Every structure is written in C-alpha cells, then in structure tokens.
Amino acid sequence: MIKLAEAEATLSSFYEEMRDKGAPRLRAAAWAAFSEFGLPSRRVESWHYTDFKAAMSRPAPLATASHAALSLPRAHDSLRLVTLDGVFRPDLSDIARLPEGVAVQSLRDALTQGEPHVMSALASADIGAQDPILALNAALMQDGVVIEIASGTRIGRAIELATLSSAEAAQSTYTRALVMLGEGAQATMVETLGARSAASAQDNSALVLRLAQNARVDLVTHLSGGVEHSIRVASLLAHLDAGATISSFALIEDDGLLRRQIFARLDGERASAAFNGATLGRGRLHADTTLIVDHAKPNGASRERFRHILDDQSVGVFQGKVIVRQGAQKTDGAMQSKALLLSEQATMNNKPELEIFADDVQCGHGATCGRLDKDQLFYLSARGLPRREAEALLIEGFANEAMEALEDDQLKAFLADRVSAWLSRRIAR
Numbered sequence: 001m002i003k004l005a006e007a008e009a010t011l012s013s014f015y016e017e018m019r020d021k022g023a024p025r026l027r028a029a030a031w032a033a034f035s036e037f038g039l040p041s042r043r044v045e046s047w048h049y050t051d052f053k054a055a056m057s058r059p060a061p062l063a064t065a066s067h068a069a070l071s072l073p074r075a076h077d078s079l080r081l082v083t084l085d086g087v088f089r090p091d092l093s094d095i096a097r098l099p100e101g102v103a104v105q106s107l108r109d110a111l112t113q114g115e116p117h118v119m120s121a122l123a124s125a126d127i128g129a130q131d132p133i134l135a136l137n138a139a140l141m142q143d144g145v146v147i148e149i150a151s152g153t154r155i156g157r158a159i160e161l162a163t164l165s166s167a168e169a170a171q172s173t174y175t176r177a178l179v180m181l182g183e184g185a186q187a188t189m190v191e192t193l194g195a196r197s198a199a200s201a202q203d204n205s206a207l208v209l210r211l212a213q214n215a216r217v218d219l220v221t222h223l224s225g226g227v228e229h230s231i232r233v234a235s236l237l238a239h240l241d242a243g244a245t246i247s248s249f250a251l252i253e254d255d256g257l258l259r260r261q262i263f264a265r266l267d268g269e270r271a272s273a274a275f276n277g278a279t280l281g282r283g284r285l286h287a288d289t290t291l292i293v294d295h296a297k298p299n300g301a302s303r304e305r306f307r308h309i310l311d312d313q314s315v316g317v318f319q320g321k322v323i324v325r326q327g328a329q330k331t332d333g334a335m336q337s338k339a340l341l342l343s344e345q346a347t348m349n350n351k352p353e354l355e356i357f358a359d360d361v362q363c364g365h366g367a368t369c370g371r372l373d374k375d376q377l378f379y380l381s382a383r384g385l386p387r388r389e390a391e392a393l394l395i396e397g398f399a400n401e402a403m404e405a406l407e408d409d410q411l412k413a414f415l416a417d418r419v420s421a422w423l424s425r426r427i428a429r
Helices: 002-018 024-035 107-113 116-125 131-139 374-382 389-405 409-428
Strands: 081-084 087-089 102-106 144-147 158-167 172-181 186-195 202-211 215-224 231-240 247-251 256-267 271-283 286-295 302-308 315-324 332-341 347-356 362-368
Touching: 002 024, 002 131, 002 172, 024 116, 024 131, 087 107, 102 107, 107 144, 107 172, 116 172, 116 202, 131 172, 131 202, 131 231, 131 256, 131 389, 144 158, 158 172, 158 202, 172 186, 172 215, 186 202, 186 231, 202 215, 202 247, 215 231, 215 256, 215 409, 231 247, 231 271, 247 256, 247 286, 247 409, 256 271, 271 286, 271 315, 271 389, 271 409, 286 302, 302 315, 302 347, 302 389, 315 332, 315 362, 332 347, 332 389, 347 362, 374 389, 389 409
Parallel strands: 081 158, 087 144, 144 172, 158 186, 172 202, 186 215, 202 231, 215 247, 231 256, 247 271, 256 286, 271 302, 286 315, 302 332, 315 347, 332 362
Antiparallel strands: 081 087, 102 144
C-alpha cells in the first residue's frame, strides 16, 4: 500500500508541474476525473485482466525535452511527424513536404494559444470514456501534434505519427495527437509507438480522431514495448459524423506491458468503423486490447477482427464491447477474437460484450482459443518441412487473416515483414 500511495503522490507532482502549461481548465477537469478513480487495479471492470496499479507502483521521472539529433530509418514511404521523448520535433519531421490542405502545429502551441475549435475537440474527446489512464493523459499531456485536413482533401501518401522514446534511463511520457478531417477528406495515417533505446519506458499516449461528414481515415498502428519492464498505453478516440468511415489495423509485439484501448462513437447516420489487429506475443509480453464501439445513430456498421499469437509465458487480453443506442436502428455489427496458443504457459483472456437497446439490429460476437492443427502440421511435415517451419507457415496464415482488409500494399507488406521477422526469430531459437 505504501508503494501505491507513493505512486499517486508522484503523479500528483507531475500534475503540479504541468497544470499551467496550457489548457488549465481541461487539465484540472481531467485530473479531478483521474483522482476520483486513481490508478486502475483488477477491481476496475475494464482493467480486470491488467493490473495497472501494481505495474505502475514506481512511476519513472517525467521526460524532459531532448533536442539531440537522431537517425530514424524508414520502413515505408510516409510523411513523418515525430514526437520524441514527449516533445514534438519539427526538425525530424516532414512538415515542408506535406501536401496542400494539411496544416500542422505542435500540441503545446495549440494549448498555449487556446484555439477554440482545437480545445473543443480535445475536451469533448474524453466525454463518456471514463477511463482513468485516459484522464491522466489529458491532465499531464506534454506535447504532440495537431493536424487539420481541409474539407475535400485527399492525401495520396500516408502520414506517420511517430511517438518514440530514446532516453537511456527510464522515463515517462504523456503525449496526445489530434487529427481533424473536414467534410469528405480522406487520409491514410500510420501510428508508430515504440522505443529507440533499451530503457524501461513508461508511455501514455492518445490519438484523437475527429471525422466530419463523409470523411475517411485508414489507420495502421504499430505498437512495440521494447524491454520486459516497459509500460505503454495507447488510446484511440474516434468520433464519426454522418457517412464517415474509419478502417484501422494494429500490430502489437515485443515485450513489456502493452495496452491499446479504443473508444469509438459513431455519432452520425451511416457511419462505419472497422478495427482489426494482430498480437505477436513472446517472453512475458502482456498485451491488452480493449475497445468500446458506441453506435448512436441509425444505419451504422462496425467490424472488429483480432488475432492473438501467444508463445512462451505471454498473456493476451481482448475486451470488446459494442453498444447500440435506442435510436440506432438498422445497426450492423460483428466482433471476433481468435487466439493461437503456442506454449503450455501462454494465456488468453477473451471478453466480448454486446449492449443493445434497439430492436432492429444485426449484431453478433465470437471468441475462440486453441492450438495449431495437428493434422495440418502432419500434412506439411510429411512433405518435408521441418516442424518449426511448418508451424511458421500456419502461424503466418493465421496472422495475415486480420490484414486482409488493408488496401495500402506498401503498409501491408511492412506488417507482413514484421510477422515474418517474428517467426524467423522463433525458428532460430
């Protein structure tokens, strides 16, 4: 109990440091919301399978601004915007190469200037989420990026939001990105969250998406933990107006405690959302995917499809909830989670839920958990494939099922390469 009290006292000192650095009212409201709940333990239903309170018993020091030069290799041809060690870095970003119709500024500048439409988008993002870690992010947000995409703009190249840590010692960062798409705008976004050093980072990031009428965003997220004791929570908040569409895929891998949580509100008629993902678990990775998709208006559609591949002592969590409000008639929703356990010590926790308050809907969910098919392994082995390679072939096919909806061939190839690299390391052991 002493450690936990010390942890929250440390977070309080972080808030005292950040409270006057732009948006004081927003920060105060968020801190009050966090203080009401505190760090979530297993007693909090949405955190039942991830004891964050125990993991955060010793918060790392708040990151300080770093202006060091850094070489960032490119895995795909995207326009990169970099937030490093909690600070937006224009010098590492491709701001000058952004196409017409795209405006970018740092979150720190936006909070200082207090632009009404930005503040409104940030403030309304957390309404209804009621998540203490998301509230903590709003209270302590250091920096990030604000992107505005004008109505009718269609961006041909992906925009990458790279949120990275590079410090050699453990530190904590709280970053937030806001992306607003005007009416009919279309964009592909890549969200990269990871570490450039071997330190045990503690990162709390949030991406807020505001999609105006008939806007569309395709989002690819790559979430990696780094080392065993790292902690990374990545929140996605999406608000969709009438006819808007989001198609999202997330790849989770590496080590540590990783949680990706999604809060999506389909707030306009005929809004559509697809959230897919794959987890590659090894060592002691604890990978938690938790989502809430809220259908508020009629004729909406949502699809969720996740694949979990768990080896060694890794733990997977999937908690998915689809809410259909009373007025959201003609909603079409489907949710599926499948897990593949590759060792006796691997663990999977599945909890799909539906809350339906309308009577003219088509919704369903399913969850499975199993091992590699022995007959398929025998078939491949009988044709000369070593067992590890036969396993890799089956695992690769299982993982790639979740990527089928991706339309960007380059990003699809990048993710397939990550799966292949993970499998190669497994074969080499």
